[in-house]
Amino acid sequence: MSTEITPVLVVGGSLVGLSTALFLALHEVPCVLVEPHLASHPHPRAVGFTTRTLxxxxxxxxxxxxxxxxFSLKRARVESLAGTWHEESAWTPKAQPMTExxxxxxxAIAQDKLEPILRDEAKRRGADIRLGTELVRFEQDDDGVTAHLRDKSGRVYMMRASYMVACDGNKSPVREALGIPRKGPGPLETMRSVLFKAxxxxxLEKGVHQFEIDQPDLQAFLTTYGDGRWVLxxxxxxxxxxxAxxxxxxxxxxxxxIPIEIMTSGRWDLxxxxxxxxxxGRVFLAGDAAHTLPPTRGGYGANTGIHDAHNLAWKLKEVLSGTSEPSLLDTYDAERRPAAWTRLEQTFVRPDYAKRARGFADGVAILDEAGIExxxxxxxxxxxxxxxxxxxxxxxxGEPGTRAPHVKLEDGSSTLDWFGRGWVLVAANDAWRAKPGVVVVHAPENVREAFGLTSTGAALIRPDGYIAWRKDAP
Ligand SMILES: Cc1cc2nc3c(=O)[nH]c(=O)nc-3n(C[C@H](O)[C@H](O)[C@H](O)COP(=O)(O)OP(=O)(O)OC[C@H]3O[C@@H](n4cnc5c(N)ncnc54)[C@H](O)[C@@H]3O)c2cc1C
Structure with a gap:
């Protein structure tokens, strides 16, 4: 049996796998992505995508x-859409408005509409997306991962990858094969849903998009995908x-x-x-495989996974190109696991979920929504x-470890436009000289202030837009 070779094998072609392929392509890292399904699931799940994701x-x-x-996502408890509307409830009690x-x-875009956009762009950028193909099993050694893949004709073939990223969802066969346990409140309940057009x-005119249906014989949740489709x-x-x-x-x-077209139904493990x-070793978990966060008004699930993909992609590039030591990859777990854990706690400290896992988030302070994001x-x-x-x-x-801030520049662009492709030094004066592989940008006064720079200082920004260090003088 011949063996194909790729730097990175991505397992799973839903939101997080496709994002991984895209961010790898941004950094010019070739990858193969395998996904058993031939198209996105017809029953969308995620619809809310957050500032950082955008x-x-x-x-x-x-x-x-x-x-x-x-716009703020409002939820109300109602008897029915046409019946009595009771109180509205906030996701974060006493939330402060987001700043600029x-x-x-x-x-707001349904998952089954976003996935094809990600897939097409990943393909256009050169990612090798193989739909109808699944990972059957894998082994890893010091030099790489050997994956056994089955295509839609049933043919099994081997792929040798330097690294593998498992974006294979909540039930992640890869995580299970690695024997990695999980922590948290656990499976909360199994829910049924029906997707329909009406x-x-x-x-929606009053600005409420999510409805808790409260009737003696119907306790349900109704929301819209914003495209004529609703889910109960x-x-x-x-x-x-x-x-029924x-x-x-x-x-x-x-x-x-009201004319109703039933489209499909679903069964979810919350x-x-x-x-x-x-x-x-050489296998990474991303998205729901790493953290399954119940749907919230903060939209943590898919968004957190997309942020994982972005955090990992540039690190793989640095290590595969020999620019960084493989130990750089250890920071993926060290950075993304606490981020996911905080979001899990923040879910259960808020009223929507607090009752479902009593004691889990005791003593945890509610964090500001903009702070979490x-x-x-x-x-x-x-x-x-x-x-x-x-x-x-x-x-x-501008403290090291934080996202480099957005500051509006004179020409209307943002400091964020400087970041995302490679290393950038934001320097307060001309004494700072570029090292190979680092772009130097000069900070106007308002940028110096937002980055906490002295008049002789500089901050080094990682390719993912995080501040790596800050110094007062060259
Ligand atoms: C009702 C509901 C509403 C939600 N709303 C939101 C929201 O508004 N915002 C938000 O951020 N999140 C939301 N989420 C969460 C979000 O849907 C998930 O976090 C997201 O889908 C996770 O993406 P993923 O790519 O990690 O995993 P998944 O979407 O679960 O995809 C995993 C993929 O791996 C593939 N796979 C599995 N095994 C193999 C194998 N052996 N070989 C190859 N591929 C394999 C599967 O076919 C699948 O395509 C919601 C979830 C639910 C249930």
Whole structure:
């Protein structure tokens, strides 16, 4: 049997696998991605994509339609859409409004619409995407990973990769094969859902997009994918035939004369678990394989996974090209596992989930939403162990370990436009000289201030836009 060779094998072609392929392509690292399904799952899950995700997708030329300024995702408890509306509830009690921390706001796009965009762009950039192909098993040694792949014709062939990234979802066969345990509240419940089309846009006019349906014989959650499709999620695991689904949809709407097209139904395991290691040898876990975070209004699940992919891709590039020692790859677990764990805790410290895992987040303080999204600290780079795990981005002043801040430049562009492809030195004066592989940019006054630079200082920014170090003079 002949063996193909690739620097990186990506297992799983959903949001996180495709993002991994894209960010590897951005750094000109060839990869092969395998995914058993021939297309995206017809029942979308994620719909909310956050500011940081949009910053990262912008790097690979993907611009998603922005949500309107001032939009906040509102949820209300209702009898039905047409019936009595009870109270609205906030995701973060007493949340402060987001500041102007990014040129981007979030986007609402259904997972089955976003995946083809990512797939097409990854292919266009040269990623070898193999749909209809699954990983059957793998072995690893000191020099690489040998994967046994089965294509849609049933043919099994071998692929030798220097590294493998497992983006194979909550049940991750790769994580299971590695025997990596997970920690957290665990599987919470199994839910059923039905996806349908109906002309219900008028019920969105008050700005509420998520509805807790509260009737004595119907406890469910109703939300829209913003494209005429809606999903009704049942808080039980009952099998319903089409007539029962239609009846439940009508009850949730509060009317039975609205034309409804049932598209598909689903069964979900609502799970809250984080792997105890995000890598083993030459294999990395990303996305739900590493952390399964239950759906929230902060949209942590897919977004956190896309951020993992971005964190890992440039490190693989540095190590594969011989620019960095393989130990750089250890920082993937050291940075991304705490980030995922914080998001798990932040899910359970908020009212939506607090009751579901009593005791789990006891003593955890609620962090600011903007802080979780843009202000999490990587302790691998931090010089002061006393710094908190997250702060609002406008409260940081360029401390190493934080995301390099967005500052609007005179020509209307952003400091973020400087970062994302390689190493960048943001220097306060001309005394700083470029080293090979580092681009030097000169910081105007407002940038110096946001980066906490003295008049002779500089900050070195990693290819993922995080501040690696800051010095007062050359
Ligand atoms: C109801 C619901 C709503 C959600 N809403 C949001 C939201 O608004 N925002 C958000 O950020 N997140 C949301 N999430 C979470 C989000 O959907 C997941 O976090 C996201 O899909 C994880 O992506 P992934 O690529 O890591 O894994 P998955 O999407 O689970 O994909 C794993 C892939 O691996 C493939 N695979 C498995 N085994 C193999 C194998 N042996 N070989 C090759 N491939 C394999 C599978 O076929 C699959 O395509 C929601 C989740 C649910 C359930």
């Amino acid at each position: 910053e990262l997708l912008h790097l690979v030329g993907i611009e998603l339609p922005a949500i309107p300024a001032g 921390d990014s040129p981007f706001r979030g986007a 002309p219900l846009e008028s019920y 999620m049942f808080k039980d695991d009952l099998e319903r035939d089409e007539a 689904l239609r009846l439940a949809i009508n009850k949730a709407i509060g009317k039975d004369d 799970t809250a678990l984080v792997a105890t290691r995000f890598s083993q 843009l202000g999490q600290l990587y302790r691998t780079l931090a010089t002061d162990p006393a710094l908190p795990e997250a702060k609002r981005p406008d409260e940081w002043r």
